[in-house]
Structure formats: structure tokens, C-alpha cells
Amino acid sequence: MTDTVNISGSLRNRLTLTLIGGAAVLAILLFVVVRGYAAQIAQQGQDSILAASVTSILDAAILRDGAIEVDFPYASLSMLSTRADDRVFYAIYQDGTLLSGYDTLPVPTAQSGSVTVHRSTALGGAPIRMATAARTLVGVDTRTVVSVSVAQTQDALAVTLNGISRNVALFGGGFFLLTVILSFWATSKTIRPLRRLTTSITRRGPEDLSPVTSPVPAEMTSLVSSLNHLMARLDTSLKQSEDFIAEAAHRVRTPLATVRSHAEATLQRVDQAENRKALRAMIRAIDESSRAASQLLDHAMITFRADQLEREDVDLVNLMRELVLRLTPVAQMKDIALQITGDDCVVVAGDTILLQNAIRNLIDNALKYSPVESEISIHVTALPAPRIEVRDQGPGFPPDEINDLASRFSRGHNSKGIIGSGLGLTIAQDVAEAHNGTLILSNLPGGGACATLLF
Amino acid sequence: MRYIVVLILCLWPVVSGAQDWEDRQVFNGVAATQSLRILSSTDTSFFAPIITGFLRDNPTWSVEYFVTGTADITGIFSNAPDKFDIIISSAMDLQLKLVNDGFALAQPDIQHPEWAQWRQRLFAFTSEPATIVVNRAAFENKSIPRTRQELIQVLRSDPDLFRGKLGTYDVRQSGVGYLFATQDARASETYWRLMEVMGGLGARLYCCSGEMIDDVASGRLLVAYNVLGSYAATRQKTDDRFEIILPSDFPTTMMRTGFVSKDTPHPIAAGDFMRHMIEMQTTIAPTKSYPLPPLDPKHDGASPSVIALEPALMTYLDTLKRRTFIKEWMDAVLQ
Numbered sequence: 001m002t003d004t005v006n007i008s009g010s011l012r013n014r015l016t017l018t019l020i021g022g023a024a025v026l027a028i029l030l031f032v033v034v035r036g037y038a039a040q041i042a043q044q045g046q047d048s049i050l051a052a053s054v055t056s057i058l059d060a061a062i063l064r065d066g067a068i069e070v071d072f073p074y075a076s077l078s079m080l081s082t083r084a085d086d087r088v089f090y091a092i093y094q095d096g097t098l099l100s101g102y103d104t105l106p107v108p109t110a111q112s113g114s115v116t117v118h119r120s121t122a123l124g125g126a127p128i129r130m131a132t133a134a135r136t137l138v139g140v141d142t143r144t145v146v147s148v149s150v151a152q153t154q155d156a157l158a159v160t161l162n163g164i165s166r167n168v169a170l171f172g173g174g175f176f177l178l179t180v181i182l183s184f185w186a187t188s189k190t191i192r193p194l195r196r197l198t199t200s201i202t203r204r205g206p207e208d209l210s211p212v213t214s215p216v217p218a219e220m221t222s223l224v225s226s227l228n229h230l231m232a233r234l235d236t237s238l239k240q241s242e243d244f245i246a247e248a249a250h251r252v253r254t255p256l257a258t259v260r261s262h263a264e265a266t267l268q269r270v271d272q273a274e275n276r277k278a279l280r281a282m283i284r285a286i287d288e289s290s291r292a293a294s295q296l297l298d299h300a301m302i303t304f305r306a307d308q309l310e311r312e313d314v315d316l317v318n319l320m321r322e323l324v325l326r327l328t329p330v331a332q333m334k335d336i337a338l339q340i341t342g343d344d345c346v347v348v349a350g351d352t353i354l355l356q357n358a359i360r361n362l363i364d365n366a367l368k369y370s371p372v373e374s375e376i377s378i379h380v381t382a383l384p385a386p387r388i389e390v391r392d393q394g395p396g397f398p399p400d401e402i403n404d405l406a407s408r409f410s411r412g413h414n415s416k417g418i419i420g421s422g423l424g425l426t427i428a429q430d431v432a433e434a435h436n437g438t439l440i441l442s443n444l445p446g447g448g449a450c451a452t453l454l455f
Numbered sequence: 456m457r458y459i460v461v462l463i464l465c466l467w468p469v470v471s472g473a474q475d476w477e478d479r480q481v482f483n484g485v486a487a488t489q490s491l492r493i494l495s496s497t498d499t500s501f502f503a504p505i506i507t508g509f510l511r512d513n514p515t516w517s518v519e520y521f522v523t524g525t526a527d528i529t530g531i532f533s534n535a536p537d538k539f540d541i542i543i544s545s546a547m548d549l550q551l552k553l554v555n556d557g558f559a560l561a562q563p564d565i566q567h568p569e570w571a572q573w574r575q576r577l578f579a580f581t582s583e584p585a586t587i588v589v590n591r592a593a594f595e596n597k598s599i600p601r602t603r604q605e606l607i608q609v610l611r612s613d614p615d616l617f618r619g620k621l622g623t624y625d626v627r628q629s630g631v632g633y634l635f636a637t638q639d640a641r642a643s644e645t646y647w648r649l650m651e652v653m654g655g656l657g658a659r660l661y662c663c664s665g666e667m668i669d670d671v672a673s674g675r676l677l678v679a680y681n682v683l684g685s686y687a688a689t690r691q692k693t694d695d696r697f698e699i700i701l702p703s704d705f706p707t708t709m710m711r712t713g714f715v716s717k718d719t720p721h722p723i724a725a726g727d728f729m730r731h732m733i734e735m736q737t738t739i740a741p742t743k744s745y746p747l748p749p750l751d752p753k754h755d756g757a758s759p760s761v762i763a764l765e766p767a768l769m770t771y772l773d774t775l776k777r778r779t780f781i782k783e784w785m786d787a788v789l790q
Contacts, residue, residue, distance in 0.1 A: 070775045074641055078767035085574040087555045088766035092775065100774035124557055 012191050019183030027176040031168050038164040042157050043129070050131035051116040053079055053150045057092065061146045063139040068094050068146060082156035089123065089130075089151040094144055101149075108132035108149050126153050193217050197224065205433070209235035246300035249293040256293065260286045295423040298357055302427055306434035311349040316388060317342070317380050319352065323360055324378070327367070335373040338363070342380040348455050350435045358431035361424035362390045362451045368418050369394035369449065386455040396443040406439060428453065474531060478522040484510040487517035491724055494532055495543035496525040496631070497711065498665065501685070501746045502543070509731045516724060524662060525549060525630030533558065537718035540725040543711065545683070546630030548637075548768040550577055550712045555766065559714040562726050567733060571710065571750060573764040578729060579710035580736040582751035582761065585635045586684040587700040588668060593620075593677040594698070602704040603645045606678070610652050618656045622667045622679040625660035626784055635681040635707055637771040637780060638762050642705045647787060653680065654788040672696045681707075689746045708761045710750065 053076050060072040070092050080088045091101035093108065106121055108130075116133040134147035193216055200214065211228035260283060267279045317340070324338045331338050348355075366376045374393040381387045397405060398412045405412060406429040409422035428451070429439040437455040444450050478499045481490075487510075495502060499520055506518045521539075523531065525546035532542055536558055544550050551573060553559065559576035571579040587606060589599065593616070600606040610617050624632025639646035659676065661667045664686045667679040672694050687699045713732065715725040736749045762768070771780060 068775070069779055070773075071779050072770065072773070072776065074767050074770050076767075077770050078765060081765040081767070083569075086766075087557070087574070088769070089555075090773075092773075100776075 011194075012187050015187045015190060016183055019186065020180050023176050023179035023183065026179075027172040030175065031165075031172045034168045034171075035161070035165050038168070039161055042160050042164070046129055046152065046154070046157055047118045047131065049079055050118070050129060050150050050152060051133070053077065053090075054116055054131045054133045054148050057090065057148045057150065058133055058135050058146065061092075061135065061137060061148075063137045063142070063144070066139060066142060068099060068137070068144065070099070070146070070148075076150075080150070080152055082152075084155035084159050086153045086155050087126070087128075089128065089149075091149045093147045093149075096145075096147075099146075105130065105149050105151055108134070108147050121151075123151065123153075128153050129157075193220060201227075209238070242300045242303055245296050249296040249300070253290055253293040253297070256286055256290045260290070292423075295427070299423050299427055299430070302354055302357060302430050302434075305351055305354055306430060309351055309354075309434055311351065313347050314350050314352050314355055316346040316348060316355070316386060317344060319356055320359065320378055320380055320388070323356065323363060327360070327363055331367060331376070334367065334370065336367060336370050337375045339375060339377045340380065341377060343382045346380050346382040346386050348386045348435070350455075354431045354434065358428040358453065359388060359390075361428050362388075362453070365424050365451070366390050366392040366394070366449070369414075388453040389450055390452075391444060391448055391450045393448045396447060396449045397441055399443065402441050402443075405441060425451075474521075474523070476521050476523055478520075480520045481517060482506045482510055482520065483517040485514035488515050489721065489724070490517045490519055491540045491721060491728060492519045492521065492538065493541045493543060493728075494521050494523070494528060494539040495541075496523065496528060496545055497543055497747070498522065498686070501689070504745055505732050505735055505747070508735055509728050512731065513724070513727065518728075524628065526628060526633075528630070529553060532716070536716050537720065539716050540719040540721055541713055541715055541728060543713040544630070545583070545709055545711045546634050547579075547709060547712055547762055547764065548634050548772055549630050550714065551764060551766070551768045552772055554714055555769065558717055560717045560719060560722055560725075562715060562729055564726070565730055565733060567737075568752075570761075570764070577712050577714045577764065578733055579712045579764060580733050580750055581685065581711040581748050583709050583711060583748055584684040584701055584760075585639075585681045585707045585709065586687055587702060588671045588679045588682045588687050589698050589700060590671050590674055590677045591696055591698050592674065599698060599700060601700065601702070603643070603649050603702055604704065606680075606702075607645070607649055607652050610656060610678070614656055617677055619659070620675070620677040621653045621656055621658040622661055622670060622676040623650075623653065623658055623681055623788075624667075625662060627781060628660075628662050631683070631709065632681065633771070634709065634762070634768075636784065638707050639681070639705075640780070642707065645704070647783075649680070650784065650787040651790075654790045658788060660788070668697070683709075685746070685748050688748075706760045708751075710761065710764070711747075712764070 056076040056079075057070060057072040060076075061068060061070045063069075077088055077090070080086070089102045089105055091103070091105045092099045096107065098107075104123060106119075108117070116131050119130045119132070121128060121130060128151045130149055130151035132147060132149040134145055137144050137146055196214075197212065197216060197220065200212065209231045211231060212224050216224050263279055263283050263286065267276060267283070270276055270279060320340055324340060328338060363376065363378070370376060370392045371394060376393075377389075377391045379387075379389040379391070395414055398414055401410075401412055404410050406425040410426075411422045425439070425441070432439045432453055432455075435455055437453060440452040440454060442450045442452070480499050482503070493502075493506075499522055502520065506520060510516060510518065525544050526549070528542060528544050528546070529549050529552070532539055532553065533556075542550070542553065542558075554574060554577045559574070561575050562578070563575055565572075565575070565578065567578055587600070597609060598605075600609050610621070624635065626633040626636045636646070659670075661670075661679075664683040667676065667682050668687055668690050670676040671679045671682075672690070674696075682699075684699060684701065687697070691697070691699060713729060715722065715729055719725045733750075736747065737752070770776060
């Protein structure tokens with residue numbers, strides 16, 4: 001299995017960027033719309049004052065003895081005072097001819113009527129807003145149209161608009177910032193169930209293939225159900241292969257025992273040295289195969305029992321004594337002494353058969369690698385945590401392989417000539433893990449190996 | 456050298472020869488190399504302290520000071536805006552119209568109260584009330600009128616004494632006279648009644664405050680109406696034959712204003728001069744020897760007696776309005 005995963009973008013970044021981008025668009029839209037609206041209102045304000053000014057001038061127009069008099073009030077222009085001291089222009093026309101005022105203003109096209117026409121134009125490079133209205137004066141035998149234009153520069157309007165723009169920009173910016181913060185919050189909140197699922201799967205033990213049962217958001221249902229389905233399939237296929245191995249080992253072991261007894265019987269009858277040698281090699285190979293098969297069986301059994309661990313109080317020291325008693329004949333063959341030291345009673349909650357199997361494998365290993373006439377000491381202590389140390393006086397673990405020795409079918413390079421399957425330490429480790437403990441392999445300072453089971 | 460002489464001879468009629476100045480003086484700095492030209496309606500003696508103060512700080516400059524009537528300034532200046540750097544006038548309406556028409560250069564660096572400036576171009580630098588000047592000897596046995604109403608009563612009570620001995624501005628000739636008249640007419644109907652009474656008594660018409668003060672002092676006039684208070688006050692320091700009355704019903708106060716021409720060849724020096732002038736008129740305490748009254752900070756624009764710097768000043772400059780006003784005024788005064 002490889003640890004590298006192809007990464008294409010990030011959900012969090014994508015979500016955050018989408019939200020921020022949306023907020024930016026909204027903020028700009030807000031700015032444009034509000035500013036446009038404010039500009040319209042400000043312009044309406046100026047327009048209405050211009051219209052009032054035009055009306056007041058137009059109202060003052062009278063026909064006296066056939067001549068037009070426009071005695072407009074001071075307020076007509078006074079009302080146009082602004083904070084920015086805008087320039088003011090006006091013009092009074094009779095039938096389209098300038099009577100008084102500025103001849104630089106564009107001549108109005110307004111006809112007689114009450115409607116005031118507003119226009120934006122420019123005068124000498126400065127943008128101006130102009131209002132125009134016209135009125136028909138009727139004399140004794142004359143009809144004449146008086147029209148009045150009043151115009152004003154837009155400095156004050158620009159000042160107002162700048163103020164509004166600044167405020168709206170501040171408002172929009174604040175809105176945007178708030179949305180950015182909110183989008184980070186919303187994103188992390190949205191991503192959280194995904195992360196929770198990741199954490200719960202990462203924290204699982206290597207053997208845990210049970211389905212995910214904690215509730216997940218609707219959008220993740222299909223992902224999680226696919227995952228559960230996948231794990232179920234994986235579990236099934238693992239169990240099948242374990243069953244297969246156990247079955248295969250069992251089937252191989254029985255014929256092997258038959259073959260071995262036949263080989264031993266034959267060895268008794270054969271005299272020729274080379275034939276005896278061949279038969280001994282045969283028996284040795286059969287032993288090795290048989291041991292591998294039984295360890296495979298053990299392993300399968302352990303895997304099964306570890307899945308459904310039944311805990312009961314087990315006295316490790318007692319267990320150890322039984323084991324030592326059983327293994328003493330083997331030890332005596334090599335003149336090896338088995339010593340038990342430590343506390344008198346160390347109780348752990350666990351599966352007796354599994355613990356027995358694990359410890360036997362450790363002592364087996366020690367016996368196999370110990371030289372003739374040496375000592376294996378087994379130290380059992382209860383405090384601070386239940387602990388079993390198995391020390392021998394053999395060559396020790398190869399230091400460069402010490403971390404890999406507990407893997408399946410892994411054997412040290414110094415194991416040539418010694419019968420073994422590479423499953424002993426694996427079994428010990430699996431048992432330790434099933435009891436939430438660990439297996440620690442180390443070398444003693446004065447030579448020899450030390451395997452420690454820690455619960 | 457000859458070319459310069461020829462050039463001067465050619466330009467002479469353009470800048471000065473064609474114009475009859477009331478006064479024309481050149482003030483030279485210690486090391487004058489360049490010249491500022493000021494077109495003004497203010498008498499030279501009133502304005503000289505400002506110029507000499509400026510030249511003390513800027514010795515490389517000289518100042519040419521041209522004096523003419525308020526009404527003529529618009530014509531002279533608008534025909535040749537590049538010939539003058541600074542325009543000073545007491546006719547606020549004409550000044551404001553010139554600025555409105557775009558003849559002024561903005562002075563963004565000058566800090567001046569809102570009410571005393573317009574568009575950061577037109578700057579007021581004095582506060583001068585219009586006053587009534589009366590001959591002290593003629594009023595020895597009479598109570599001195601404090602309002603226009605009292606003045607009307609005094610005039611009516613003794614028409615024979617005052618006949619032909621009343622004076623006021625000829626609003627057709629004087630810009631500041633027209634400004635005072637229109638603002639008076641805006642303020643109260645009393646103005647028209649006073650004009651009718653004065654017209655009935657054969658009022659004399661003048662172009663300038665100085666001449667009215669002369670005639671009141673000498674006794675040719677007994678009462679002069681709408682005389683510039685600043686001129687009268689200065690004259691009174693050496694001549695006590697007349698009395699200055701500030702009408703208490705509605706005093707009309709004018710602010711003398713100045714601006715820098717938009718076509719000035721010396722925008723920086725002209726701006727410096729304006730700054731110097733405003734500084735002198737607003738921060739330095741007025742002394743007795745200093746003739747121009749300062750800008751009165753008490754007015755701060757809210758006082759109705761001070762003519763406001765606003766576009767409405769152009770109202771009475773309108774051709775039709777002016778025609779109507781002058782016609783009414785003539786009906787009243789020239790009976």
C-alpha cells in the first residue's frame with residue numbers, strides 16, 4: 001500500500017474562495033447600487049433647488065407696456081448657495097433671444113409649460129446641471145414666451161458623492177471582511193464531519209474493520225456507506241483467507257505426522273550412512289513444515305480469539321510455572337536452566353490461551369537461540385504495570401532488524417539452521433495488542449536478548 | 456535696449472495710456488527684479504502699508520498699484536486678465552461675478568473662514584460699514600439722527616436748511632454705491648423713503664466717498680449718506696468738522712475683497728501677496744496709524760448686516776434687474 005494520495009485542490013479552499021468571491025461580488029454590487037442610488041437622490045436635490053430658482057425667476061416676469069420686466073427676488077440665486085461655493089449661471093430669454101444673464105449657456109429648447117427640463121452639460125470645461133422652464137406672457141396684443149435657465153456647477157454634489165462613496169466603501173469593506181470571517185467559520189464547520197470521520201478511521205486499530213456507525217451528514221451518506229461496504233468486503237476476504245490458511249495448515253499437519261512416523265520407522269531399519277542422513281534431513285524438514293503449520297494454526301486461532309476477546313483474571317506467575325514445567329524437558333536437552341523471578345502473584349484480565357501461547361512462543365525463541373548450558377530468566381512484575389521479561393544469554397536480536405522482527409514471516413539473519421516459521425514474535429505481538437499491551441524487543445548490555453510483554 | 460524702449464512705447468497705451476487712472480504708483484522693493492500689478496479701487500494711502508509690508512518680506516519684488524473706480528474694474532480687467540495679478544475692490548457683487556465667471560485663480564493654501572471667502576478664490580479682508588456723515592456745525596443745535604427714520608424726520612423738519620446740501624453715491628457710476636443701495640433696498644423700504652426725501656431736497660450725486668467727506672467737512676454738504684466708514688474714520692483723525700453715524704436700524708457692512716487673476720504671470724508671488732494681506736488684516740492688531748479696518752471676526756457670517764459672499768450678489772447685476780432698479784432710483788432721487 002502506498003501513503004501518497006493524488007491531491008486535486010482543497011474542499012476547504014474551494015468553499016472559502018467561493019464564499020469570499022461571492023462576498024466580494026456582493027460588496028462591489030452593493031457599492032455600485034448604493035452609490036448610484038445616492039447619486040440619483042443627491043442629483044434630485046440639486047435639481048429641485050434649480051427648479052425652484054427657475055420658477056421664482058420665471059414668476060417675476062411681467063409684461064409692462066409691451067416690454068418684459070423680470071424683477072426676480074434675491075432668493076432666486078441665494079437658494080443656490082452651497083458649501084462648496086458652486087458657480088451659478090442663469091439666462092433669461094424672450095422668444096429664444098437672450099434678454100439678460102450669461103450668453104455662454106446653451107440656448108434652451110423648452111417650450112412654454114410648467115415642466116422644468118434638467119440637463120447635464122459643460123460650461124468652460126466644468127460640468128454643470130441646468131434647469132430650464134418657459135412661460136407664455138399675454139399682453140394686450142402680444143404673446144411672448146419667456147424662458148429661464150439656471151445652471152450650477154456640481155462641486156458640492158461631488159463632495160457629497162465622495163462622502164457617500166467613502167462611507168459606502170467603508171460599509172462594503174466591513175461587510176466583506178465580516179463575510180470573509182464568516183466564510184472561514186462556515187467552511188470549517190462544514191468540513192468538521194469529514195475531519196471527524198477521518199480521525200475516527202485513522203484511530204482504529206489495524207484489525208478493526210467494523211462499519212462506521214456514528215451519524216454523518218446526509219451528503220456523506222454514500223461515501224460512508226461505500227466505505228462500510230468496502231470494509232465489510234475486506235473483512236470477509238481477510239477472514240476467508242485466515243480460514244483458508246487454518247484449514248490448509250490443519251490438512252497438511254495430519255499427513256505430515258503420518259509421513260514423519262513412517263520416516264522414523266524407516267530410519268530404524270536403514271543402515272547405510274547416506275540413507276540415514278537423507279532420512280534425518282527429511283524428518284527435520286517435516287518437523288519444520290509441521291511446526292510452521294501449527295504456528296499458522298495458532299496464528300489463525302489467535303486472530304480469531306483476539307477479535308472476540310474474552311477476558312478473565314489470569315495469574316501470570318501461575319501460568320508461567322505451568323509453562324516452565326512443560327518446557328523443562330526441552331530445556332534439559334540443551335542443559336538450559338529456566339528461572340522464574342519477580343512477584344508471587346501478577347493478575348491481568350485476559351484470555352488464558354492467548355497469553356499462554358504468546359509466552360510460550362517467547363520462551364521457545366529463547367530456548368532456540370540460547371547456547372548450551374546457559375540460563376533463561378523469566379521476570380514477572382505487577383508494578384507499575386504487569387510485565388513479563390524473558391532474558392536469554394544467546395546472540396541477541398540483530399540490532400538493524402529489531403524493529404521488523406515482529407512482522408509476519410520475518411526472521412533474523414542469524415536464524416539459519418534454527419527451526420522456525422517467523423510467526424512466533426508476530427503471535428506474541430498480536431496477543432499483546434489484543435490486550436492493549438505492547439511487545440518490546442531489546443538486547444541486554446552484557447549480551448543476550450530480552451523480550452518484554454507489557455500490559 | 457532700443458527694442459525694449461520701442462516695446463515700452465508700444466505697450467504704454469495698452470496698459471496705462473489708454474486709461475485714466477485715479478492714481479498709479481510704483482512701490483519698489485530693495486532689490487526689485489520683478490513686478491506685481493494690482494488693480495484696485497482702494498485709495499493708495501489706505502493700501503500702501505500692506506504693500507510696503509509685503510515688499511519688506513519680498514525685497515526682490517516691486518508693486519505697481521493702479522487705482523480706479525469700482526465700476527470700471529470689471530471692464531478693464533476682463534479685457535486684459537493677464538495684465539493684472541491681483542484685483543482689489545469694495546464692490547463685492549462685481550468681484551463675485553468676476554470669480555463666478557472664472558477669472559480667479561484658486562488659492563488652496565489660504566486658510567480663511569468660510570463666510571469670508573468664496574470658492575477659495577475670493578477673499579474678504581476688511582469689514583467696513585456704510586455710514587452717514589454729517590456736518591458737526593450744522594447739527595450743533597439739533598439732535599444727531601441715529602437711524603434712517605430719524606434722518607428722514609430731521610430732513611423733513613427743516614427742508615430749507617438741507618436743500619441742495621445732501622449727498623450720496625451716484626449708483627449709476629459707483630459700483631460700491633450700487634452695492635450699498637441695493638442691499639439697503641433689500642433690507643428696508645425706509646431706503647426708498649429716504650431717497651425720495653433726499654431727491655426732493657435736490658441731493659447731489661458723487662462718485663466717491665472721499666469727495667463726499669471733503670464736501671461735508673467744508674460745509675458744502677450737511678449730510679452725506681452711505682459713506683465708507685473707513686475713509687471717514689481716517690479723515691476724522693485730522694479733521695473733526697464732521698461726525699460719523701453708524702445707522703443703528705440696519706447697518707450695512709461691506710467686506711473689501713481681493714482675488715488673484717487666473718492669467719497672472721506670477722501666480723506664486725500673487726498668492727504670497729494675498730496671504731500676506733489676509734494675515735495683516737486678520738491677525739495683526741490694528742494700530743492708529745493703520746488706515747484699513749481689519750476683517751471683523753465677530754461677524755462670522757451670521758450677522759445679517761454683513762453682506763454675504765454668495766451667488767445672490769449677482770442678482771442686482773442682472774441687466775433687467777439693474778435697469779429696473781436704476782429707473783426706480785432715478786425716479787426717487789432725480790425729481
